[in-house]
Amino acid sequence: xxxxxxxxxxxxxxxxxxxxxxxxxxxxxxxxxxxxxxxxxxxxxxxxxxxxxxxxxxxxxxxxxxxxxxxxxxxxxxxxxxxxxxxxxxxxxxxxxxxxxxxxxxxxxxxxxxxxx
Numbered sequence: 001x002x003x004x005x006x007x008x009x010x011x012x013x014x015x016x017x018x019x020x021x022x023x024x025x026x027x028x029x030x031x032x033x034x035x036x037x038x039x040x041x042x043x044x045x046x047x048x049x050x051x052x053x054x055x056x057x058x059x060x061x062x063x064x065x066x067x068x069x070x071x072x073x074x075x076x077x078x079x080x081x082x083x084x085x086x087x088x089x090x091x092x093x094x095x096x097x098x099x100x101x102x103x104x105x106x107x108x109x110x111x112x113x114x115x116x117x
Contacts, residue, residue, distance in 0.1 A: 005060065007053050014038070015047030033105040050074055054081030070107075 013021025020041055027037035035045040054077075057065065064084035067075060068091065075085050095103045 001066075005057075005062070005065075007056055009048070009050075009053055011048045014045070015049065016041065016043050034102055035105055046071075046073060048074075050077040051081050054078055054083045057083055 024037040066087040068089045
């Protein structure tokens with residue numbers, strides 16, 4: 001791309017905060033996957049809110065975007081907040097032995113996508 005925008009949103013641990021993310025990691029160490037851990041703590045699998053991102057884009061007078069994401073919920077929320085998403089550009093990174101279970105869980109449980117390894 002010739003140009004782009006990176007937005008930083010303070011939404012640690014998919015919106016549950018750093019303390020709760022550490023609690024979720026503890027539950028994952030006990031055998032729960034990332035989604036199950038968030039649910040066990042009383043959260044949805046992803047608590048992030050993209051209203052602030054939409055506001056930032058509107059403030060920058062951005063008319064439309066090509067969004068780099070694997071998260072279809074991000075597209076839905078941005079669209080609901082008036083952002084025109086023209087295209088989703090997927091992150092295509094190979095899984096490895098350390099992140100394979102996490103990526104498979106996110107794809108099947110949260111995003112309803114397929115991950116190829």
